[in-house]
Amino acid sequence: MREPATAETGVGARRVAYRGGVFLPETRRAAGATALLALIALWQLASSLGWMSPVFAPSPAEVGEALWRMGVSGELVGHLKASLARLLVGFAIGGTAGVAFGLAVGLSSLVRAPGVTLVSALFPIPKIALLPLFILWFGIGEGSKVATIAFGTFFPTVIATYGAVDNVDRSLVRMGRSFGLSQAAIVWKIIFPGALPGILSGLRIASSIGIVLLVAAEMIGASQGVGALVLSAGNLMQSDRLLAGVVVLSLVGLTLSAFLGLAEKRLLAWR
Template structure:
């Protein structure tokens, strides 16, 4: 009994401070928090440094014109009415090529990911053709579809098709098999499993593939418009480069950057809408 009493005395009784002390939350360290104000600040700092360097002659005008000169070139482009002509031509080619390439890529990727025979037939072809630089095929597309819009749209379509295919069947392959087995155990139909389990699980990878294919599409758009195009941002940049008008050249590059930001923003909105279940 004395040993038992001694053990009871050795036990430390928690005090009120120990019981009410809060433990710091250690989760959420890998969840990025939005900091919308940082990007504009960084952009403004870079523009100010650029303008100061141009004003004091540290940056030669022939190498890089000042932001005020680029802004004036953009203003002249708007006032002349050429901005909408170049922008509308580029948007027409980009929207048709990217949309068709994405739809075909989703269909082909779903076939490869879900069925054995299409997988055996199409996956080696995708692996063989995907590494080929698509701009190298532009002369062939010109022979097939002519120098007009067909060859340019086909180049963009071809460039956006393969990243979408790979992202689609890669996302399907990465779906947790236990979820599929659970759906089968509940006697769900094949279409229900695809629609309710496989497609939502693969959607993050698909949207990431679309983001990559959109960037590739803009690059191919510029390259295609530099060959036999009267209007388009790529044609405008090529003409400015031939005339050594660096202010117009940088203005065209800025337009391409804005176009890329808009496309990325639209895909981000799609991610927020379709992937809201992850929050």
């Protein structure tokens, strides 16, 4: 923390407390880990005391044991590989197309009017409702699942991208023009870096939506994948395996968010 600043007065000097750190949030990972561990401990205590039924809410120890069994047998690896392949391909397609289209909407007046109208009309549609249509178009295999994820991640990325482009300080653009920068240089050196924080935030949201759509798609038409594992465990009333699948999905989301956080640190190191 900074030392208190000194402010001059008419007679002498007096010390004034530094107040500039109020809106500078700090990341305290230890506090977050402590809260999570406390929740797990409370859950385990409630299960041990019989306050929670093992059928409806198995203890963390039982969930961990189920995870261990599936990991040792290789079943979990097979489900996880299938889910990660679908998620990464669909997210890459939807995210890349979303950033490109969002930049076009944000930069071009010709694209903006039809583009915003199209996004506004299609974004509210529940993407999982289109899965039967995607199955007709791409078949029951991987194509329909990847298309569902790509379609679902495309729209939030578009909205975040063109909104971030709109929020770039236009005085910087005018300054670039006054220095004789070309239009491409202004886009690459001013607009894109200025919009990058908003784009990365949109990708974080899109990744979470992608995981939700992944599970829904795998529940409808897949024999492999974490979503299929969760559905099968639920049908057989295997609550420990069901929650083990949910834990895996949570870890996948945390891992993807961590990768996006590392990319954000590297790409926004100039700030």
